[in-house]
Amino acid sequence: MTPTTPLEDTERVQHSFYPDRATYYRDHAWLAAAAMAIGMLVLWAIGNPHVWTGAVGGLAAVAVRTLYVASDELAARWDLTDRRLLGPATRAVRLADIRELRMFGSAVQIVTRDGDKHLLKYQADRAATRDRIRAAMTEGTL
Numbered sequence: 001m002t003p004t005t006p007l008e009d010t011e012r013v014q015h016s017f018y019p020d021r022a023t024y025y026r027d028h029a030w031l032a033a034a035a036m037a038i039g040m041l042v043l044w045a046i047g048n049p050h051v052w053t054g055a056v057g058g059l060a061a062v063a064v065r066t067l068y069v070a071s072d073e074l075a076a077r078w079d080l081t082d083r084r085l086l087g088p089a090t091r092a093v094r095l096a097d098i099r100e101l102r103m104f105g106s107a108v109q110i111v112t113r114d115g116d117k118h119l120l121k122y123q124a125d126r127a128a129t130r131d132r133i134r135a136a137m138t139e140g141t142l
Contacts, residue, residue, distance in 0.1 A: 003078070003089075003092075004090055005091070011081050013080070014080050015132060019074050019076055020123065035059070039057050040052070082139070085118075093118060095133075097113050101133055107119045108129045108133070
């Protein structure tokens with residue numbers, strides 16, 4: 001889950017973005033609360049007398065997913081160079097090709113001019129992540 005794209009000649013990594021463990025678990029706690037509420041609402045709507053089981057099912061589903069994917073999600077790394085943003089495996093986005101940076105939950109979404117979208121997930125300070133990428137984009141155009 002780390003960048004494997006080789007650096008170009010004279011290209012340097014300026015900063016690496018890592019997911020934040022506390023943010024990961026906080027986001028999944030909110031997801032579990034929503035799943036529990038939806039599960040209970042569905043059971044209530046269909047007239048099931050055991051509405052409470054919706055909460056158990058919602059919590060169990062999100063807890064299993066949280067634990068199952070944590071090792072991959074928390075190992076993801078994005079490297080910001082003076083030219084590109086390099087993501088897990090071979091993902092690479094030229095700074096000049098970034099059309100838009102959006103904040104989406106605890107993530108920063110990168111939208112390219114071609115319409116490709118990438119997420120830097122579970123950022124402890126998503127605004128700082130966005131601002132650092134935006135600053136690198138500005139420096140690259142000077």
